Amino acid sequence: xxxxxxxxxxxxxxxxxxxxxxxxxxxxxxxxxxxxxxxxxxxxxxxxxxxxxxxxxxxxxxxxxxxxxxxxxxxxxxxxxxxxxxxxxxxxxxxxxxxxxxxxxxxxxxxxxxxxxxxxxxxxxxxxxxxxxxxxxxxxxxxxxxxxxxxxxxxxxxxxxxxxxxxxxxxxxxxxxxxxxxxxxxxxxxxxxxxxxxxxxxxxxxxxxxxxxxxxxxxxxxxxxxxxxxxxxxxxxxxxxxxxxxxxxxxxxxxxxxxxxxxxxxxxxxxxxxxxxxxxxxxxxxxxxxxxxxxxxxxxxxxxxxxxxxxxxxxxxxxxxxxxxxxxxxxx
Amino acid sequence: xxxxxxxxxxxxxxxxxxxxxxxxxxxxxxxxxxxxxxxxxxxxxxxxxxxxxxxxxxxxxxxxxxxxxxxxxxxxxxxxxxxxxxxxxxxxxxxxxxxxxxxxxxxxxxxxxxxxxxxxxxxxxxxxxxxxxxxxxxxxxxxxxxxxxxxxxxxxxxxxxxxxx
Numbered sequence: 001x002x003x004x005x006x007x008x009x010x011x012x013x014x015x016x017x018x019x020x021x022x023x024x025x026x027x028x029x030x031x032x033x034x035x036x037x038x039x040x041x042x043x044x045x046x047x048x049x050x051x052x053x054x055x056x057x058x059x060x061x062x063x064x065x066x067x068x069x070x071x072x073x074x075x076x077x078x079x080x081x082x083x084x085x086x087x088x089x090x091x092x093x094x095x096x097x098x099x100x101x102x103x104x105x106x107x108x109x110x111x112x113x114x115x116x117x118x119x120x121x122x123x124x125x126x127x128x129x130x131x132x133x134x135x136x137x138x139x140x141x142x143x144x145x146x147x148x149x150x151x152x153x154x155x156x157x158x159x160x161x162x163x164x165x166x167x168x169x170x171x172x173x174x175x176x177x178x179x180x181x182x183x184x185x186x187x188x189x190x191x192x193x194x195x196x197x198x199x200x201x202x203x204x205x206x207x208x209x210x211x212x213x214x215x216x217x218x219x220x221x222x223x224x225x226x227x228x229x230x231x232x233x234x235x236x237x238x239x240x241x242x243x244x245x246x247x248x249x250x251x252x253x254x255x256x257x258x259x260x261x262x263x264x265x266x267x268x269x270x271x272x273x274x275x276x277x278x279x280x281x282x283x284x285x286x287x288x289x290x291x292x293x294x295x296x297x298x299x300x301x302x303x304x305x306x307x308x309x310x311x312x313x314x315x316x317x318x319x320x321x322x323x324x325x326x327x328x329x330x331x332x
Numbered sequence: 333x334x335x336x337x338x339x340x341x342x343x344x345x346x347x348x349x350x351x352x353x354x355x356x357x358x359x360x361x362x363x364x365x366x367x368x369x370x371x372x373x374x375x376x377x378x379x380x381x382x383x384x385x386x387x388x389x390x391x392x393x394x395x396x397x398x399x400x401x402x403x404x405x406x407x408x409x410x411x412x413x414x415x416x417x418x419x420x421x422x423x424x425x426x427x428x429x430x431x432x433x434x435x436x437x438x439x440x441x442x443x444x445x446x447x448x449x450x451x452x453x454x455x456x457x458x459x460x461x462x463x464x465x466x467x468x469x470x471x472x473x474x475x476x477x478x479x480x481x482x483x484x485x486x487x488x489x490x491x492x493x494x495x496x497x
Contacts, residue, residue, distance in 0.1 A: 106428065276425060277382035284417035290403065290410075295420050305421060306428025318386040319468065323430030326469060 005061035005184055007036035008052075009091075010081060011043060012067030012074035013101045013150060018092040019043045019066070021167035028174045035181045036062070040081075049077070055084050062180060064091040064163075068098045068315060069151040073144035082157040087190075089197075093166040095153040097267050097275075098315020100166070102150045103307065105314050105321035109146050149321045161191070163198040166265035166312060169251050172198035199250030201270045204262045208244055208253035210234045216288030220301025223261055235261050236286055241302055243311070245282035246275050264312050274318045276309035283309075340394040340460040342369040344453070345384060347377045349407040350442045351399030357446030365450035366457035369397060376400070377438075378411025382422045385436060389426075390468050395435045395460040397453070402440045412440075432463055 011019065023029060032038070039060060040047045063085040069075050082088055093099035104112055118124040132145045153159050163176065176198045182188035191197060200207065215237040223229065223240045235242040235256060243264035244256060255262050268275040283302070289295045302308055310317055320326075346352040352373045358365065374380060377400025385396045398419060400412040419438045427433055437456050441449045 274383045274386050277386055277422075280382045280418055280421045280425060284414060284421050287417045290413045290416075292416065292420060295417050299421055299424060302421075302424075304428070305424040309425055318383070318390045319429050320390075322428070323468075 004035060004037040006039045006059060007032065008038070008040040008060045008063040008081065008085065009043070010040065010063065010065050010067070010077055012065070012078065012095070012153075013070035014067030014092065014094040014099070016043065017167040018064075018094075021092075021165075021170050022064070022173055024170040025174045025177065026170075028177055031181060032177060035184060049080070052077075052080055052084060057083050058086050060085040061184070062087045062089070064089050065153055066092040066095050066167075068094045068101050069147065069153065069156045070101060070104075071144035071146050075147070075156055078153060078156050087160050088153075088157070089161045089163055090153040090159045091163050092168055093164055093265050093267060093312050096162045096164050096316065097313045098150050098152050099265075099312050102152075102313070102315030103311070105149045105325050106306065107322065108324045108327060109148055113146070148327075149325055150315045152316045154316075160193050162194075162196045164196060164248055164265075164267040165199065165250065168198055169254075172250060196248070196270075199248050199266060202249045203269045204244035204247045204249055204251065204253050204256070204266070205234075207249045207251075208234075208256045208262075210256055213237060215286070217286050218288055218298065220283075220298060229259055231259065236282070239301070241283060241308055243279060243309075246272055246278035267313060267316070275313040276306075276317055279309040338461060338465055340368050340457055340465070341392060342395045342397055342457060342460060343388040343393045344369040344371045344397040344399065345374055345377070345380050346371050347400045347407075347412075348373055348375045350401040350405070351439070351449060353443035354399075354441045354445050354449035357443065358450040359446075361446055363446060363450040366454045368457045368460075369453050376406065376408050376411045377415035378406070378408060380415050380418065382418055382425075385422060389431065389435070389466060392468070394463070394466045395437070395456065397437050397439060397456055399439045399441050399449070399452075402442055405442065431466070434459055434463060435466065 009019070009022070038045065039055070040052050060081070063081050065078065065081060065088060067074065069078055090096045094101055098105070113129060116122070117129055118127065130143065132143055134141045165172065179188055183190055205212070211232055212234040217237065217239045219239050220241055221239045223235070226238060226240065230238060236245070240261045242256065242261035244253070244262040246268060247262055247264045248266040248269045250266050253262070264275065268278065272278045287295055287298050289298055299305070315321070346355060352371070355371060377398060380398055385398075388396050398415065400415050401407065403412060406412040416438065419436070423433045423436060426436065439452045441452065
């Protein structure tokens, strides 16, 4: 009997939702087990980094890597898994473009540590901060060091495929699992390297059933401030900043169908170099005003423009991070 | 950084029908203005995708100047208003990224306004000179510069995509 091909999954700076989405494929997960030998998957089984280090280079057929690169441990494992894997997939929005953890790039890392360890909810009068190394009688202990910025996987290692979504939709994951199993059996071929898989190539708007009438708006509003929401009309035309026009399809416009605006978790659509820039164009296109004063007044309805247009994509955008975050951390 | 010796790099996006001709006029009339701006001709300021500005800033420009026809005088009826709306939202987004609003400027200049084009350019260069270099992504690079030099791994998966049977 030939040995089954090996499968690994890892989480770096992420929330764990991607693992849940994989398990949400229900009985399809049994196909993974039937066709693969799961060698490394910290959330599901016990394994040590040194076990992976002992593996032969390229011996893992498929690695799904979710999470961005936030610290030196993430980076080490990313490089290690790249070395050991034939196919490395950036799985989920964090690995593809930084996702919500990537919004940390709006602040210098020192500020982030300070906020986490010394705020109203964390009483820390003596300003005690974690140290990355500490001497104990048994030797020196280390914890991972934060890097200046969150980086998508592609900015650290070579990536074969990208699978966007926060998390990727389970039916899309199931389809990709089916494809890989077919490839293993020699019944199908892999898509070209660098492909974005498990999604569509158009925008969320193309999948959205809401009607678009090229209407202009005088006001941007938060969705909860509009009552009642028209269930059939485009949300952007109702004044809700909806990220659909720049976002890749693949989710069946799940949020707009449920009455909420698209927040852009599937990342940039095909041909979009900078997600935020595309959204700036889209939002500007519905503004019904020609004087700077009136336009500015309408734009005041978007309280956090940077967070709005880069909610999932900041770390993967052209600018990558706030100017302050680029600077080197001094001290803590 | 000594700002007196700092020569800003500025990318200018000009409209074919007005400001590009204004710059031509400034040239043929031998008007003198700051040589720091590199002009890129668009058919209309409405062609300006905010991506162009972000790319210019992320790849070394210290400032970006966008020029178009005066409001109401667009060759394509009203595209310069679209440029204005994008510009105002873009500036807000850039502020969130820590980029001073003054680094991106929108100027209206008709084909007859060579003198205005020259004066605005010189003024903008002086404004950017005061702000100092942007040096995006290279600012204060020190010990933690790993994220700029991305080391590639030895393994190249595209070379042999062998699949065990």
